[in-house]
Amino acid sequence: MVTDLVIGMAGAGGDGVVSAGESLIGAGAAQGYHGIMTKSFGSQILGGESSCRVRLSVATVPNPGGPLDLAVAFNWDDFLRFGAELPVDGRSVVIYDSGSGVSPERLPIVGLSPRQALAAPIADLSRASAGSERSKNAVVLGFLSTWLGLDKEAMLGGLRKRLSKKGPEVFEAGRRAFEAGVQFAERNPLARDLRLEAPGGPPGTLWLADGNEMCAAAAILAGCRFFSGYPITPSTEIMQFLSRELWKYDGAVLQAEDEIAGIGAALGASFAGRKALTATSGPGMSLMAEVLGLATVAELPVVVVNVQRGGPSTGIPTKAEQSDLFQACFSAHGDVVRPVLAPTRVSDTLPVTIEAFNIAERYQTPVVLLSDQELAQRKETLEPVDPGLFKVEERRRPTPTELQDYRRFRATEDGISPISHPGLPRGNYLAAGIEHNEHGDPTASGLVHARMNEKRIHKLEPLKRRRGLFRTLGDPEAPLALLSWGSCAGICEEALQKAHTEGLCVKLLVPRLLYPVAEDVYRDFLRGAQAGLVVEQSHQGQLFRLLRMFVDLPAGITSFARSGAHPIQPAEVVAGLREAALALQRVHALTLQPQE
């Protein structure tokens, strides 16, 4: 039996691979197993290849896992298209449709010999039991139920939910296919016992959510009552969720004509006194640059979610990358500092999104929340959350005394001026992108301009002292350091554990606040560090380069980065750490030589 398991499936569009994955994680969660499910698609609208990977475990899992324990190829062509996203190794059990005619000795995964290859009559069983090939995914769910030892009723529950909408006879066909799968699996036990041990927690308590819906829900919890945006993969689910829910909370959703109008209307709503959100991906973010600058100068709160995908330009819309960090920090003309936050997993998306709103409101600034396709579209189990734990902040309103002589951009010690809104008597002012004095009146004075730049940048300083926005793991004195952000952080968490079992002395820092760069936090963390890696999914290693702008990194800290759509594995990070440790020992040996 096993405690932690990764299943990967791939097939053509109509095969229902993703819905099988959803049934699987849903059934697992209902039984009390923790899990993460990611999905990945080709760019076709319908009928292209699709895949999912489901990790199930008796304890919480930090990432979608490494090589597959169980691979299911509905057909080989589609499976192979996902390459490194669905890695098979010597421990994997590979299941594929016997209709493909491929012999188990000659799998098309060249150079690799899995633990077991099993040709199963997936399509034949579907046809025989349900009358068509449309129930192939139900057959596979039957296999999984048996081989993984998951509760049949829980698995059928997922199927029922999905299929009953299409009619009772559709579910009945699915149920028969599921049973056929169960019977086949009972007759054909696997060479590896992949049955999961009993879960740690009680059944029926875990929540299940993906990053996009969690972000949208968190926005509602944070008090957001206006959303405007333009659909763009992979962020659209945020808008779709809010378009179902926000009205019920007295909010409104506007589908704008483009991303410029999307952020424009959000900023207008904020000017009118409401908390506002827009969500997009890289290309939309490029269009928003000018209005983001306006928000900075007009000192208006607004939260912008960028669900990153492969770039530049159209790039790879359906796959994750972390290459918009520079854009989030620096896409502006003039001297602009805007806070940039990044959640690391679905559960983390809740507090970090609320924090994004709190920071926007408290500091009267646009805030960019950097998510990515993997994090946003992956489903994750999470422990139930008490919403009462979150503090929701409101912007600082002028007092009646302040309204006697209201100055919207009044110089204050902390740089935060009370903010009025249309409808409030005596609070009238001119919001503008043009430089202005304390009253909001336009000016071309260099002196006033310098003072206002200082005000707008200085007010964000306290953010750098918010230690709660940074997470450290491992021995603070460890000579090896790991730094990572966003969805890569979970990979490093697991790498850290693996490295510890190998005897490597490693610590990990995960910033949720990426900008402004909190120099002191990094300096403290790196004290005593002699070597290490900044791990991220971008070709240039954008966090590494950003840190080098602001922090004197020890010479042994190097970038561990590559382009998106090719997820970094924990084992690779451990290998990198091992190398770094060896290099340190070589240096140490060299320094000893003269004494010999």
Added chain:
Amino acid sequence: MRHATDYKSELKPIWCPGCGDFGVVQAFYRALCAVGRPAHEIAFVSGIGCSSRIPGYTSAYGFNSVHGRALPIAQGIKLANPELQVLVAGGDGDGFSIGGGHLPHAIRRNIDLTYVVMDNQVYGLTKGQLSPTSPLGRKTPTSTYGSLEEPVNPLLYVLAYGCGFVAQGTPADMAGLSALIEEAIRYPGFAFVNVQSPCISFGDPELQLRAHKSRMRPLAALAHDPAQRLPAMALAQDYGRELHTGVFYRNPEPPPTLETRVRERQRELAPGALPPERILQLFGGR
């Protein structure tokens, strides 16, 4: 009792002496006074350009935003707080060139906004370049040998997109312009007023305010029925040749505004707003 001067701010306009925009801001003061909402209940949004300075010269809440984006910002304001009276103003470049893509959508959404364009057929703030309403053949520093492009016809454009209130005025007729802006504000839906507001420094010297006085053709005198869209479109064809003033079109049965529909949607889905923590229930027990 309110006075027109209640709506005037202390800022001194940067406009050139003789600019048509002085008359437009005066017409605004009068219209706002006639409608009578206190200045703090008014949000006045603009983009960039000479005319976009106008919110700063009123005592309302103003938002002098970025080039071409006044309409999206104004829509966000009105949807966030439908109680406000929301005005939008800008020039022909702001509205029909860089921001041209927003206009059809503002019109079809029918949010209760009043959009006043100060149309002078030239880029004044950057000192005299071609604008989207400049006539064919116009020589400017960016059309050295004369423009090769036909101009936009703003009146026909907004009528074609289904705008419920369309008018044109000139500051040469202050009483008429004030009345048009007032009527536009009172119209329950998206209202558009094109103001022929001549540029004294870079505009056609033959088409200044003095010329407007003799050239203007009040639509009322043509026995035009503003309840009829097609005759309005026929008259709008004269844009650039004739100076028609007055209401081209006023929808006699204004449809519900978007903000009304939003309110209905909210009440239909939840008679009273749900408590925010309710949203997390979606993630449990499934």
